[in-house]
Amino acid sequence: MSLSTLDEFLSAYDKTGDDRSRAVAETVRTLAAAALKIQSQICFAAAGDLASKGDTNAGGDVQRALDVFADNAFLEAARLAPVALYASEEQDAPIRLKASAPLALAIDPLDGSSNIDANVSIGTIFSILPAITGPDADLAASFLQPGSRQIAAGFFIYGPQFALVLTLGNGTQGFVFSPAARTFFQVYENFSVETEVREFAINASNYRHWNDAVRVYVDDCLKGTDGPRGRDFNMRWVASLVAETWRILVRGGVFLYPGDKRTGYAKGRLRLVYEANPIAILLEQAGGSATDAVDRILDIEPEDLHQRVPLVFGAADEVARIARYHTEPGSIAERSPLFGNRGLFRT
Numbered sequence: 001m002s003l004s005t006l007d008e009f010l011s012a013y014d015k016t017g018d019d020r021s022r023a024v025a026e027t028v029r030t031l032a033a034a035a036l037k038i039q040s041q042i043c044f045a046a047a048g049d050l051a052s053k054g055d056t057n058a059g060g061d062v063q064r065a066l067d068v069f070a071d072n073a074f075l076e077a078a079r080l081a082p083v084a085l086y087a088s089e090e091q092d093a094p095i096r097l098k099a100s101a102p103l104a105l106a107i108d109p110l111d112g113s114s115n116i117d118a119n120v121s122i123g124t125i126f127s128i129l130p131a132i133t134g135p136d137a138d139l140a141a142s143f144l145q146p147g148s149r150q151i152a153a154g155f156f157i158y159g160p161q162f163a164l165v166l167t168l169g170n171g172t173q174g175f176v177f178s179p180a181a182r183t184f185f186q187v188y189e190n191f192s193v194e195t196e197v198r199e200f201a202i203n204a205s206n207y208r209h210w211n212d213a214v215r216v217y218v219d220d221c222l223k224g225t226d227g228p229r230g231r232d233f234n235m236r237w238v239a240s241l242v243a244e245t246w247r248i249l250v251r252g253g254v255f256l257y258p259g260d261k262r263t264g265y266a267k268g269r270l271r272l273v274y275e276a277n278p279i280a281i282l283l284e285q286a287g288g289s290a291t292d293a294v295d296r297i298l299d300i301e302p303e304d305l306h307q308r309v310p311l312v313f314g315a316a317d318e319v320a321r322i323a324r325y326h327t328e329p330g331s332i333a334e335r336s337p338l339f340g341n342r343g344l345f346r347t
């Protein structure tokens, strides 16, 4: 079987289009070169050094050495690409680059920071938007567009396989890096999220902080064949969003990082602009869906670059089911002993 390279895929895309498509293709190539530097750094440096703690970022997280290294590498890459504005989890405010360039880049330079010293998959998540520039334009304006306006999005995953998951708005593709050929090959063409859900992913240590809807949903999964779902579920929690997304694209399932009652977690942990939006478009382009537990992520009008959002994504029917646990509270009341375990959600 002969696989296309990332470069061939991007060349085919930029031939079809206008200046903006060409700019997107060039930006993805440049990001891939920067990601390769991160991958090399992860492979060769002592993991403890990469995880060493530094300052606190705008979101209140302590930065690890690799967070800062990755942010610098992607900022440098953005300077070489047709990017007008760079916004990052690790920067308080967007940075103006080339005024005349057509694109704005929002990035989580290093996702899964708590796993750096655990030798578990980590990654980089990016979102490419049309730049809103001009003398009067607010620096943040480009990044406060709803996720439905993304032109392209993706993530690199630094794991047993170094890979890129990418959408240019027409399906979600998976490219795996070959160390022998020193290039990415398209191994997954048009990911399609499995409709039957056998695995859910949630940080269950927060159980006591969740609202009733999330608790009842998880309880129903845990009851397995004895409960209203009538079948057993497996549970996973990697604590790297990129790894959970990869798994769901490849073998299905659902992910939840809901809001909870801990201080600062009313809207969960994940950031809308550079985490939830790119993951949401990748999922939708693969036939899945993504919500804030009820509403579509890509329709949300961001108010702040670093705002958090509850995130639920995976197989579309399961995501819709989770929304019903929130919007049809009667179904939760039906869990009373009077009703046994039978309810609206019996499958």
Ligand SMILES: O=P(O)(O)OC[C@H]1O[C@](O)(COP(=O)(O)O)[C@@H](O)[C@@H]1O
Residues within 6 Å of the ligand: 061, 089, 108, 110, 111, 112, 113, 114, 203, 239, 240, 241, 242, 257, 269, 270
């Ligand atoms: O440690 P928790 O609360 O389970 O959170 C894990 C989540 O936090 C994240 O690590 C947040 O991303 P950053 O590492 O970029 O801050 C996600 O990758 C992951 O899904």
Ligand SMILES: [Mg+2]
Residues within 6 Å of the ligand: 108, 110, 111, 112, 241, 275
């Ligand atoms: Mg992250």
Ligand SMILES: [Mg+2]
Residues within 6 Å of the ligand: 067, 089, 108, 109, 110, 111, 112, 113
């Ligand atoms: Mg990060």
